[in-house]
Amino acid sequence: MNTKWNQLEQQMSAHGIDTLLITDPKHVYYLTGFLSNPHERFLGAVMVRGEEPFLVVPALDEEAARASSQVQRIFTHSDTDNPYRILKEALKGSPGVIGLEKNHLSVARYETLEAELGFKEARNIGDWLQNMRMIKTEEEVHKMKHAVKLIEKVLQQGLSRVQVGVTENELVAEIEYQIRKLGADGPSFDSMVLSGEKTALPHGVPGSRKIQAGDLLMFDIGVYAAGYASDITRTFAVHQLSDELTAIYNAVLAANEAAIAAIKPGVSFGQIDRAARNVIAEAGYGEYFLHRLGHGLGIDVHEYPSVHGANEDLLQAGNVFTVEPGIYVPGKGGVRIEDDVLVTEQGVSILTTFPKTLSIIG
Incomplete structure (x- = not known):
């Protein structure tokens, strides 16, 4: 056995x-x-x-x-x-x-x-x-790294299709085509591409809205590969971005980085949630961070643990979960930046590698 x-x-x-x-x-x-x-x-x-x-x-x-x-x-x-x-x-x-x-x-x-x-x-x-x-083996981590590598290739291909006038659904179709073309078993959840004011909906549904200059553009996508899931969110600016939306982006990025910096064995899941939430609150957007910081990741795209402020269970080497703070301002737009992370004996290994600094595309 x-x-x-x-x-x-x-x-x-x-x-x-x-x-x-x-x-x-x-x-x-x-x-x-x-x-x-x-x-x-x-x-x-x-x-x-x-x-x-x-x-x-x-x-x-x-x-x-x-x-x-x-x-x-x-x-x-x-x-x-x-x-x-x-x-x-x-x-x-x-x-x-x-x-x-x-x-x-x-x-x-x-x-x-x-x-x-x-x-x-x-x-x-x-x-x-x-x-x-909760504790991933080396073999499981290897499979998850492969799933991450695939979804980042998919995202890069999807970005190449972004231009003013393309619809959210057209980009979803490209994403899901690339998922299969690049060798994944399939999406790990319904691929989400949202633009403009719709990015203020944490679980919005892609539709026929056309991408416009000045939009935020959010991709929340993942794949299954060899039975293991990846999950990544990146938010981009189309052509240009207002000062307010740029400030929102920078606050979310700082929250993402603060949470990751707090990760090590013996710290509670609640502590890393609070590390991100405090940054967003100090930037004046505390009421617009509407969800937990993240969730476990493995053979299910959402599994234990739930990474929220009331979870005082302690991180252990081998835990894999997402770090995905967000700010969602109704009528204006939202930003979420999501990484997949592995707790190590020394601290943390970030499995996702796609750049997080604000990128102007289209």
């Missing part, structure tokens, strides 16, 4: 759990190396305490599972099979106390598992996986 399974077995022993059933496809990938989308079909990674783990996969995914999974025992089910009975047969007896990801299972699937397996008790193990995922 790999180190991750060993950690889970230790938790099973400590909490009196006999059988572990992992059904979230991303966690199956995290633990086995097999990445898939089973759609409505059953997928599970299973471990009985003291035994080697095994996989239950749809028959149409068997070849892919055997090619990529680090777990060697694989059971399959066709569309006419009852996968829960195949799972029960693979278990060779009662599962006893079972550990499940309750936040992933639907009520219907939980009730079916309960009826078919007859487990003694079900306990939630979602927190175990959340805590494991």
Whole structure:
């Protein structure tokens, strides 16, 4: 078994759990190396305490599972099979106390598992996986650096299409074309390109608005590559920018840099949020910083931790998260600058490298 399974077995022993059933496809990938989308079909990674783990996969995914999974025992089910009975047969007896990801299972699937397996008790193990995922391995960091490299190439290509008169949707189409062309698996969320006064909407929806001289232009984009996400935001000026919008940009940049400067093991997530928020407040825009500083990043584009002022959990080497302060002034515009960062034993490594100084484009 790999180190991750060993950690889970230790938790099973400590909490009196006999059988572990992992059904979230991303966690199956995290633990086995097999990445898939089973759609409505059953997928599970299973471990009985003291035994080697095994996989239950749809028959149409068997070849892919055997090619990529680090777990060697694989059971399959066709569309006419009852996968829960195949799972029960693979278990060779009662599962006893079972550990499940309750936040992933639907009520219907939980009730079916309960009826078919007859487990003694079900306990939630979602927190175990959340805590494991907080600390990235060297392999995971390598994959994330690759995802960052790809999205920065995509952004550079997208910028080459910016000119007055181009619409936000046209730029989104170019971004998503380049995502595939450059080799990513796909976007890690809906690509966002906003211009002018629409940049004041933190989660605005791109549309038919045409880019104009004097606009702020915001790209918030990311990709999945080898199962791991990147997420970057950069804001640009089209042709020129007013003094007020330039001051807003500079305040956000200073907040971004202050937060990154505060990152090191032992500091709380709340402290780095406050480091950025204080800079923006001192510039007179405190009420316009509308969201948390950032979020965890990994096999999900948004995962634990949530980087906000009330989170007093301490940073640890191996944490990867975003730093994305912003100022959003209704009717005028907004600026967000987002980096992906890795906490190291010495402090911080900034995974994103795309320039952050104010750039005039178009």
